[in-house]
Amino acid sequence: MAVVYGFGSAAVDFRIRTADYGDLYKDKLLAQTWAEMGGGAVANFLSQVSRLGVKTAFLGKLGNDIIGKRIIELLEKENVDCSGIIVSDEFCSPFNVAVYSGLEMRRRGGFLIPNSLAKLTDEDIEKLVAPITADDFVMIEIGEIPPAQVIAFANAVHKKGATLCIDVDLDPVRQCGFTPEEFDGVCKLCDVLIPNVVSMATIYSDMTAASLAEKMYGIYGKPCIVSAGKEGAYYCESDEGAKNVPIYDAVVVDTVGAGDAFHGGVVYGLVTGMSIAEAVWCGSVCGGINCSTFGARDGMANGETVRKILEA
Numbered sequence: 001m002a003v004v005y006g007f008g009s010a011a012v013d014f015r016i017r018t019a020d021y022g023d024l025y026k027d028k029l030l031a032q033t034w035a036e037m038g039g040g041a042v043a044n045f046l047s048q049v050s051r052l053g054v055k056t057a058f059l060g061k062l063g064n065d066i067i068g069k070r071i072i073e074l075l076e077k078e079n080v081d082c083s084g085i086i087v088s089d090e091f092c093s094p095f096n097v098a099v100y101s102g103l104e105m106r107r108r109g110g111f112l113i114p115n116s117l118a119k120l121t122d123e124d125i126e127k128l129v130a131p132i133t134a135d136d137f138v139m140i141e142i143g144e145i146p147p148a149q150v151i152a153f154a155n156a157v158h159k160k161g162a163t164l165c166i167d168v169d170l171d172p173v174r175q176c177g178f179t180p181e182e183f184d185g186v187c188k189l190c191d192v193l194i195p196n197v198v199s200m201a202t203i204y205s206d207m208t209a210a211s212l213a214e215k216m217y218g219i220y221g222k223p224c225i226v227s228a229g230k231e232g233a234y235y236c237e238s239d240e241g242a243k244n245v246p247i248y249d250a251v252v253v254d255t256v257g258a259g260d261a262f263h264g265g266v267v268y269g270l271v272t273g274m275s276i277a278e279a280v281w282c283g284s285v286c287g288g289i290n291c292s293t294f295g296a297r298d299g300m301a302n303g304e305t306v307r308k309i310l311e312a
Helices: 041-052 066-077 115-119 122-129 147-160 180-189 209-220 258-271 276-290 303-311
Strands: 004-007 011-018 033-039 056-059 061-063 086-088 095-101 106-113 137-142 163-168 192-195 224-227 233-236 243-245
Touching (some): 004 041, 004 258, 011 066, 033 041, 033 066, 041 056, 041 066, 041 137, 041 276, 061 066, 061 115, 086 122, 122 147, 137 147, 137 180, 137 258, 147 180, 163 180, 163 258, 180 209, 192 209, 192 258, 209 224, 209 233, 224 258, 224 276, 243 276, 258 276, 276 303
Parallel strands (some): 004 056, 004 137, 137 163, 163 192
Antiparallel strands (some): 011 033, 095 106, 224 233
């Protein structure tokens, strides 16, 4: 079976709870409690695919520090192959800081510090791409890695003939520094497009998730799956237009990581021969189940649980 590779963010998430002084408070806040857990969109995605029973591997650059070692430890715990990671003595590993306030844990914001992920060289890209074969599936995240390195990686994977998927995790223009033309060039190289409707608002303004799926399918002629929060997901793979797949009904405790679990379920479905519609429903099941616990990975479903739901 194919290996699913991930090229994007892997981090340690630090979740901090402060007192709640209201939205207008701008002074220093003391962290009353904090927690550490595995994070990063691609790392979470790979963890979900691995739990479903497909071989996975992370491709990226980490620092030779306590954070980098913890990232690898948490990935290996999920049976994600970390042998292709480049370890640097020069740069610090990436981490996220998310702030919540009050006993209700009201989310105030999250801050991503890419560090070593933003320092990939052309030589690094060559090393990371080396093990990929035409039989493999590769997920590229539009996020912390700079455009030049994403473009170089996408071109190298495309030349190898592997199936290439793009996860648009952050706004490509406003947050990640892509020009619309650069982003368009990456999309043309991909076989499956999985953007979030919010992340695409700068390039495609005033579009619903359904119209965005239809628009991107019309431009690229590739299956486009748009995640849309409470609306579930919309996919378009033909001129028949976009179709909706609702969220799998589950108790919502924390939505952080649900999108990554959704992507993991979709890619698992595609790798194992499901249709686009079946794969999107598989993603919905994984995303819904992941919402039932606090944290990006703790609530990710295993293969047996998901397969029973799909069979039912």
